[in-house]
Amino acid sequence: MATSKKQPLVQFKGIMKQYGKVTAVEKMDFDIEEGSLVTLLGPSGCGKTTLLRMVAGLEDPTEGDIYIKGVRINDTPIHKRNLGMIFQNYALFPHKTIFDNVAFGLKYRNVSKDQIREKVMQALEMVRLPGVENRMPSQLSGGQQQRIAMARAIVIEPDVLLMDEPLSALDENLREEMRREVDNLQQMLGVTTIFVTHDQREALSMSDKILVMKAGRKQQEGDPQTVYNQPVNHFVADFLGHSNFIKGQIVDVNKEHVHVQIETGDLLIADNKNTFNLGDRVELVVRAQRFDLVDEDEITTKQEMNSFAGRIKDRSYMGGEVSYFIELGTGREIHIISMMRTRIYSIGEKVRVQVAPHHCHLLAIES
Amino acid sequence: MRRSSIGWKLIRLHTILVYIFMFTPIVVVIVLAFNPKQFGIFPMEGFSFRWFVKLAQNDSIIDAFKNSLILGGLTAVLSTSIGIMAALAFIRFDFRGKNTINTLLLSPIMIPEVVLGVALLLFLRFLQQPKSFALLLIGHVVLTLPYVLLIVQARLVGIKKEYEEAAKSLGANGFQTFMEVTFPLLLPAILAGALFSFTISFDDITATLFWATAENQTVPVKIFSMLRNSISPEINALGTVMIVMTVATPLLAGYLSRKFTNLKA
Numbered sequence: 001m002a003t004s005k006k007q008p009l010v011q012f013k014g015i016m017k018q019y020g021k022v023t024a025v026e027k028m029d030f031d032i033e034e035g036s037l038v039t040l041l042g043p044s045g046c047g048k049t050t051l052l053r054m055v056a057g058l059e060d061p062t063e064g065d066i067y068i069k070g071v072r073i074n075d076t077p078i079h080k081r082n083l084g085m086i087f088q089n090y091a092l093f094p095h096k097t098i099f100d101n102v103a104f105g106l107k108y109r110n111v112s113k114d115q116i117r118e119k120v121m122q123a124l125e126m127v128r129l130p131g132v133e134n135r136m137p138s139q140l141s142g143g144q145q146q147r148i149a150m151a152r153a154i155v156i157e158p159d160v161l162l163m164d165e166p167l168s169a170l171d172e173n174l175r176e177e178m179r180r181e182v183d184n185l186q187q188m189l190g191v192t193t194i195f196v197t198h199d200q201r202e203a204l205s206m207s208d209k210i211l212v213m214k215a216g217r218k219q220q221e222g223d224p225q226t227v228y229n230q231p232v233n234h235f236v237a238d239f240l241g242h243s244n245f246i247k248g249q250i251v252d253v254n255k256e257h258v259h260v261q262i263e264t265g266d267l268l269i270a271d272n273k274n275t276f277n278l279g280d281r282v283e284l285v286v287r288a289q290r291f292d293l294v295d296e297d298e299i300t301t302k303q304e305m306n307s308f309a310g311r312i313k314d315r316s317y318m319g320g321e322v323s324y325f326i327e328l329g330t331g332r333e334i335h336i337i338s339m340m341r342t343r344i345y346s347i348g349e350k351v352r353v354q355v356a357p358h359h360c361h362l363l364a365i366e367s
Numbered sequence: 368m369r370r371s372s373i374g375w376k377l378i379r380l381h382t383i384l385v386y387i388f389m390f391t392p393i394v395v396v397i398v399l400a401f402n403p404k405q406f407g408i409f410p411m412e413g414f415s416f417r418w419f420v421k422l423a424q425n426d427s428i429i430d431a432f433k434n435s436l437i438l439g440g441l442t443a444v445l446s447t448s449i450g451i452m453a454a455l456a457f458i459r460f461d462f463r464g465k466n467t468i469n470t471l472l473l474s475p476i477m478i479p480e481v482v483l484g485v486a487l488l489l490f491l492r493f494l495q496q497p498k499s500f501a502l503l504l505i506g507h508v509v510l511t512l513p514y515v516l517l518i519v520q521a522r523l524v525g526i527k528k529e530y531e532e533a534a535k536s537l538g539a540n541g542f543q544t545f546m547e548v549t550f551p552l553l554l555p556a557i558l559a560g561a562l563f564s565f566t567i568s569f570d571d572i573t574a575t576l577f578w579a580t581a582e583n584q585t586v587p588v589k590i591f592s593m594l595r596n597s598i599s600p601e602i603n604a605l606g607t608v609m610i611v612m613t614v615a616t617p618l619l620a621g622y623l624s625r626k627f628t629n630l631k632a
Contacts, residue, residue, distance in 0.1 A: 057536075
């Protein structure tokens, strides 16, 4: 049914970027569906911004092609690409009023004066900042400036909206609010958006699709749930969320489960996803939030539940949750984030740690 | 810290003396310009604009003044335009030999003006061209370009590339981006650079002595040749006019730029 599938709005084909001998982006193929919000996620220096800047036309790919709406745009100059770009530091023109800032892109688009006025007012309305058109950017707060930057980018009705860490200059509370605002606006307009961030929470909460990158290479692409729950490798599992990594060997395989003997000698049951065979060495990934913490003498109700005895070694209270470091019998330490369904355990207390098999994700050991 | 300690008193006294030492000659020149007598002797006997009137009637001085103004103006325009382009190239682009060219352009600051003056003359001889106004202009552009370059570069470093990138992403081509974004943001530095060029050109003497011809005398060169014949009180008047011009121009520019920004905000 490949023919009935809609053509992706943005396509990277064998894209690659080198600066001298340094490779910023390794050969990569990637598609972005129309109307979706795609996040490029990774630590700094992973090539995510380079990728974005290549779409914008601010960098030239060393190899490969970029298509927008099926048209190869490698040689299209920036100002003819019809993209809306939003920068980390807003980049509002400091010498122009808010009105002139937002109207900037329209001046180059054969729009009459009256229409410009109307569109600018509409855009300001959309970012919930009507009435600031005569002010200068320096008279607005950071969050307001970022909204004006959004208004300036969307008013030209771009084919693709490019956002380069747009929220990272804002403080924590405002960031949360702006994240929702960006999300709402994107859905309302239905504009295809590429969002660059190193913040996993931003990526998980907003994206239709996440592309996780490391050292210029694509690690995994998928929707937030897939990337979070079924990471393909150690890096992805480690970068998103708080994970415990436990090495072991598969000692038994049946239809539903695999049994893994972990480094402490304990047996651990995980769901069988038919990817590993008896005797394989594997790495188990368990999210810190997936463990349950119960009293030492509590008995498991389900037979397949993994259960270990342990002792609280350290804990930090974080208001909504408690972060524990627990020493298992053989000295192995694990990290648990508990939502306090039971009570808060104190340091030194003996406890029982439980985790369901479907929360134990298996990875091949990387050489 | 106690302001009344001996140390502080000494520092204050020292400062005052330095200022007196620096400014007394200038004040004397200005005061004597209004002295009606032929010889500058204190106490003054009256007050008159006699020497200024005489100055205004002296055609050769008026010519020198015109020369200086035209030369300074053209130097400012040329230096700033070349300076802007060079600064853009150095800050916004990468190319081979960038540092070498930058150093070369800045070197006139470090080379003694006498050497520069002779060098340009020798070069002209090599090209077998006569001295001319064009030579003077080229010389002054070479002299003032480093200042423009330094000022504009410093400002350009502070203007984030994102402004230009944002303008381009919104549909402005390179030239429109420069006119709409880069130039207005650079304007204070451009004005400062132009002002520097003008004032440096207006009162340069060392190098200009080598380059000026009889027809292309500037005011400082004129004063110098007048001094060789006699010490006329006209020179005091001329000096006063020079001082007023070189001090007033930057002050006026500063006032205008402040007024300009206030209107915008």
